[in-house]
Amino acid sequence: MGESRRPLGALFWVCLAFIVLVILAAALANFLPIPSPTAQDYAAINTGPSLHHLLGTDDLGRDLLSRIIFGARVSLVIGFGSIAIGLLIGGTLGLLAGFRGGATDAVINAGSFVILAFPPLLAIVVIVAFWGRSLWKLTLIIGIAAIPQLFRVIRASTMSYANRDFITAARAMGASTRRIIVRELLPNVAPSAISFALVGVAVVIVLEGSLAFLGLSVSLPTPSWGNIIFEGASNNNLQLNPFIALWPALAMFLLLTSLNIVGDRLREHFDVREGGL
């Protein structure tokens, strides 16, 4: 009998292509034929779209397309970097706690509840304020904040497999805990973990934007999507040239929607319902 998985659909591939496009543009930004994101063109201040500046310029004559492409780096590094930290630590703990159960599970689970009880934005804002706000510090702080969330998802998913027959069979054949976790559990848990992680990346990108609005993300003039939108909303720029804020807002909206749709479709696709078996 064939697999009766829900098809991913065309929209999934369009969204995935957009995510890949943004990642490629950000990675190859130095090689693209665009001006420097901090270069000021005094002959073109607050201009609309033109051949020289495809999305126009801001109040300092800087190319908006270039600022958006370079700004994507900050959003993507913090977004994917912190979720990678969360997945690595939270995921490992989740697999271990879900498979072992007992005291291991009880201790790690209680710890995750305590961390989840904190208001996340407040904790991040305050720690950034006291400790500093370089790119790697932001990524690390948000990554640590993401650990308990990812732990809980992966633990729950591991538990649903831990007592299946194929795990018992592997155990009976004398497989070590490490082998069972890596070879038997991980491949089954990975799809749902990845779909949850993609939605997590979207949440973190919004968080970076919020921090930028509060002046707590990477320092200017380094562009990030959050601080370009913030610049576009301050100094009367909304009256003079609303596009400074609107273009990066549109870019962020499209990326967030794409991440949410890709995550959502993956979850539906890999969701093995008992009724379908």
Add this chain to the structure above:
Amino acid sequence: MRERTDGGVLLAYLAKRLVELTAVVFLISILAFLLVHLLPGDPSVAILGPFDTPSARAEVLRQLGLNRPLPMQYLTWLGNVLHGNLGRSFLTKQTVATTIGEAFPIDLELVVVSQVLAFAVAIPLALVAARRPNRALDRLATATTFGMLSVPAFILAVLLALVLAVEVHAFPASGFTHLSNGVIPNLKSVALGSIALAAGSVAVYFRLLRSELISTLQEDFITMARAKGLSTRYILMRHALRPSSFSLLASAGINIGSLLTGAFVVEYLFQLPGIGYQIIVSIDSRDYLMVQGMALVVAVAYVLVNFAADLLLGVLDPRVRRG
């Protein structure tokens, strides 16, 4: 084994939650205390900045006891906090407690207005959508709210400011008007911020209530009500809405907690001097004792709101407390 009574289960549940609550509050206090030690160099120098006079330094040393072993410092600090002494700003000379007393009502107003707006939109919309699932109206509402989940509050706030304040001049672009200057000017000054905060809630509440309603409408007692010839409208309002609203209530509880702490961006952008705004202003002026005191109070408030929401849910829905 002895059957436990319903009251016994509720008491055990309460006790368990109370122990958790105490542990979390204790941990928050330790973390808030340790924050000052994240400051680079001598914390008293960072805290005082340009106000570094011998008498001010003596005051900081007394407040924090920085020259003594860490556990002793913590106990001194905790003793002060428990007596309501959260410290004093070296910049404005105002006590942290006074600042919180002035700022908190603004947060409360933002939360109440935004949640009233969110419920007023989400509940009728969910009732209409769930009545005919997967038809045009339902699909439109579901797709729109999915899209709204991808619009961060700060982008919505910028769009609202652009359209309603800059282009149309319907609302003031920033600033807070106190209630003593009239109800309408006061509501107008928090309107844009409240709408920006409400939008995210609308999306979450609509999606939750819609799916709960659709599954409730499959139940036998609904079929029974239909067989009795009751109108769809009556069934939706009187039979389906209440059993479908538990998860709505739970998420509203969590949401209100996070709005209390998460209104930072909206308050900062619209210059509404709530606690979020005050924390950011204190960070900008390196007023570290102010940040520490407010963070402690807000974190404890957040935990208490979540605790209350959990408790309420436990009382309303017996399934929760039975685990």
